[in-house]
Amino acid sequence: MPELPEVQTTVNGINTYLKGLTISDLWTNYSNMSGFHTGKDHIKDPKFFTYFKKQVIGRKIQQAKRRAKNILIELDNDGTILVHLKMTGHLMYGTYVFDKTDKKDPWKGVFPESLKDPFNRHIRFIVTFSNGKYLALSDMRKFAKVTYIAKDQIEKTLHLKDLGPEPLDPLFTKEVLKMRLLKRPNGKIKTVLLDPKIVVGIGNIYSDEILWRAGIHPERIVKNITDKEFGIIFEAAQETLKKGIDFGGDSMSDYRNILGERGKFQAEHKAYRKTGTKCEKKECGGTIKRKVIGGRSAHFCDMHQK
Numbered sequence: 001m002p003e004l005p006e007v008q009t010t011v012n013g014i015n016t017y018l019k020g021l022t023i024s025d026l027w028t029n030y031s032n033m034s035g036f037h038t039g040k041d042h043i044k045d046p047k048f049f050t051y052f053k054k055q056v057i058g059r060k061i062q063q064a065k066r067r068a069k070n071i072l073i074e075l076d077n078d079g080t081i082l083v084h085l086k087m088t089g090h091l092m093y094g095t096y097v098f099d100k101t102d103k104k105d106p107w108k109g110v111f112p113e114s115l116k117d118p119f120n121r122h123i124r125f126i127v128t129f130s131n132g133k134y135l136a137l138s139d140m141r142k143f144a145k146v147t148y149i150a151k152d153q154i155e156k157t158l159h160l161k162d163l164g165p166e167p168l169d170p171l172f173t174k175e176v177l178k179m180r181l182l183k184r185p186n187g188k189i190k191t192v193l194l195d196p197k198i199v200v201g202i203g204n205i206y207s208d209e210i211l212w213r214a215g216i217h218p219e220r221i222v223k224n225i226t227d228k229e230f231g232i233i234f235e236a237a238q239e240t241l242k243k244g245i246d247f248g249g250d251s252m253s254d255y256r257n258i259l260g261e262r263g264k265f266q267a268e269h270k271a272y273r274k275t276g277t278k279c280e281k282k283e284c285g286g287t288i289k290r291k292v293i294g295g296r297s298a299h300f301c302d303m304h305q306k
């Protein structure tokens with residue numbers, strides 16, 4: 001699942017390639033899904049998609065922002081397209097053709113070449129621009145969410161409710177992190193880091209990498225973490241998330257950037273899915289173990305993470 005660095009990489013890509021483009025048409029096959037989504041306020045409901053089209057077609061893209069793992073595409077009517085990539089979603093920009101003989105995946109990426117990657121072919125949602133190019137959402141598992149938020153709703157929408165602070169916000173300090181984590185004093189640090197009500201944007205990959213870097217065992221109980229250790233976790237979180245962005249996100253799974261290309265952070269993993277390998281920390285000598293904690297796989301060094 002895309003985490004903060006992947007979503008930020010996509011937002012940066014939208015700001016590079018899509019600013020000022022006018023939306024001329026929209027397409028989705030999400031609304032062919034069973035009645036499960038009927039009445040919901042996102043485009044999997046056919047009625048909502050009709051409303052969505054009315055709000056969005058003819059509008060220009062102003063800029064994109066990120067809040068937690070949500071992509072917020074601001075339009076020139078002050079409305080916002082919100083996209084949550086969920087498990088397997090990623091947005092791509094380029095040239096596409098529609099092959100009506102392919103009922104399942106009719107949209108085919110043409111240019112750039114990277115759009116032809118098999119992970120990029122599950123197109124569920126298409127934005128057509130007046131320049132003849134497209135923004136496409138590939139989403140193999142179909143869990144992604146696309147919706148529209150009118151300008152006076154952005155502060156109160158339920159889609160952005162109950163979110164904790166942004167870990168890379170300049171106002172986010174070691175003290176804020178400590179205060180947030182201590183809202184779950186009896187929780188295990190791995191589990192609490194994953195809770196978007198506590199702090200947003202951190203999923204399974206980055207929580208493993210942050211705790212490896214910090215030398216903290218994923219099962220440490222939050223109330224037993226020392227003040228000094230909170231500082232170390234804070235620094236590790238800053239460095240790891242920024243590194244994720246610098247490497248263009250993590251493509252161990254489906255994630256691809258706006259041009260359909262893989263990120264490179266997966267080559268930097270020290271713990272996540274490194275089970276059985278020797279710890280890379282200097283003179284550690286430990287081995288990376290895997291253990292299910294709070295229903296999620298945690299990967300950690302059995303020596304230096306305490």
Ligand SMILES: [Zn+2]
Nearest residue numbers: 279284286301
């Ligand atoms: Zn180690």
